[in-house]
Amino acid sequence: MSETTITATTPTTTTPAVTTPAVTEAAERAELLAQLAGRRRFLRYTVEGLDDEQAARRPTASALTLGGLIKHVAAVEHGWLQFILHGPVALEGDPAAREDEFRLLPGETLAGVLDQYEAIARRTEEIINTEITSLAQAHPLPKQPWFPPNTLRSARTVLMHLIGETAQHSGHADILRESIDGRRTMG
Secondary structure, three states, rough: OOOOOOOOOOOOOOOOOOOOOOOHHHHHHHHHHHHHHHHHHHHHHHOOOOOOOHOOOOOOOOOOOHHHHHHHHHHHHHHHHHHHOOOOOHHHOOHHHHHHOOOOOOOOHHHHHHHHHHHHHHHHHHHHHHHHOOOOOOOEEOOOOOOOOEEEEEEHHHHHHHHHHHHHHHHHHHHHHHHHOOOOOOO
């Protein structure tokens, strides 16, 4: 009896090189702003149909509220856009005062917080589209324990950070909303 040796061979395929057109800075700005707008849309959707009491409610062990998350994300976006315009001085302030960003204070409403967030979004687009010369424009980060020392942050990196920050808080908001009335943003 003779032995047969079977040799497995894989066909050689070549993937054609894909060339992409050079991305202009204007196209990059538009794409980054579109991504940020998409994340904002998810966050806003999370509070759709809620009243002020529900938006101020703490439905989990966390101190987070839906109205507070919107307020916080709006404040963070505003602060980082001021950083793009004015540098590290824009991010200075009392960290303890930031705690008020995470809840609706007496006299604040969900509608008011959403209006403020919308105004900040419009201002962000205005700054990125007309007030800076380049997404590479950078400033040093302020001296804070949570920032690496001697680091610059560009407008491009700020936008990527805001996309991530907004997406992260949208996830938090989704959990809070589901805890309030069972509604989920996704699914």
